[in-house]
Amino acid sequence: MLKTVNRVLLGLLGLGLFALGGGVLLGGLDLQRHWDFGMPGWWPFRGPDDVVLGAEGRTRWRDEGWWWPTVIAVLAVLLVLLLWWLLAQRRHHLGQVLVDSEDGAAARLDGRTLEDVIEEEAQALDGVSRAHVRLTGRSTAPTARVRLLLEPHADPAWTLERLSRETLAHARDSAGLDRLPSKVRIREARHRAQRAA
Numbered sequence: 787m788l789k790t791v792n793r794v795l796l797g798l799l800g801l802g803l804f805a806l807g808g809g810v811l812l813g814g815l816d817l818q819r820h821w822d823f824g825m826p827g828w829w830p831f832r833g834p835d836d837v838v839l840g841a842e843g844r845t846r847w848r849d850e851g852w853w854w855p856t857v858i859a860v861l862a863v864l865l866v867l868l869l870w871w872l873l874a875q876r877r878h879h880l881g882q883v884l885v886d887s888e889d890g891a892a893a894r895l896d897g898r899t900l901e902d903v904i905e906e907e908a909q910a911l912d913g914v915s916r917a918h919v920r921l922t923g924r925s926t927a928p929t930a931r932v933r934l935l936l937e938p939h940a941d942p943a944w945t946l947e948r949l950s951r952e953t954l955a956h957a958r959d960s961a962g963l964d965r966l967p968s969k970v971r972i973r974e975a976r977h978r979a980q981r982a983a
Contacts, residue, residue, distance in 0.1 A: 795871070880921040880928050885962045895961055897921045897928070903960075904930065907953045913940025915975045928961075930954060930968040935975050942972050 812818060813831025830836065847853040880897040901919045908917035916935040923929040932954075936945060949970065958966040 791871075791874075880923060880925060882925050883921065883928050883961055883963075884925045894925075897925075900957060900961060904932070904953060904957050907956065908932065908934065908949060911945055911948050911953070913937045913945055928963070928966065930957070930966055932968055932970045934970065934972045936972060937975055940974075942974075946970060946972065 809829065809831050812825070813836050814834055816834050818825055819833070825832065883895045883897055883900055885893045885895045901921055904919045905917045908914055908919070913936050914934055915937050918933045920931045921928045922931060932949065934945065934949070936942060950968070954966055954968055
């Protein structure tokens with residue numbers, strides 16, 4: 787999800803900067819006059835003497851009562867979105883896990899593959915409706931963050947014990963790790979009350 791958001795945001799930002807830079811370049815070098823082509827009527831950069839934002843554009847709304855609160859609100863929302871994006875970059879999942887192959891060389895295991903295996907095994911436990919796993923930390927010392935959604939009949943203590951003794955132990959042993967610290971969050975799936983006839 788975060789990777790998709792990053793690509794879309796970077797693509798839109800790049801497209802906007804490309805259009806703005808191309809427009810300034812066309813006007814600054816007076817290419818429409820040299821190459822004999824016309825620009826649309828709304829295009830702001832017509833020649834080398836044009837500015838990005840003229841005096842009329844800068845002062846048009848200054849005396850309106852709604853202008854400054856709107857500007858401040860838009861900038862505040864933009865700041866919050868940028869801070870969210872910055873903080874979201876830090877919570878990325880681990881790309882690779884170094885596996886000790888016992889011959890002196892370390893093999894690399896794809897982090898997403900290990901996450902998928904842990905998820906599948908966790909979802910196979912009785913009473914687990916859905917599981918989500920994210921590996922964080924360093925490639926030599928990963929940490930597992932596990933979220934489980936339990937069916938209403940499931941016993942959380944029993945599920946947690948099976949998860950730690952079987953699922954996470956299998957992952958730790960298969961990756962050749964000495965330890966695999968884990969944080970587990972458990973929620974119970976809500977279901978509608980059934981009416982007895």
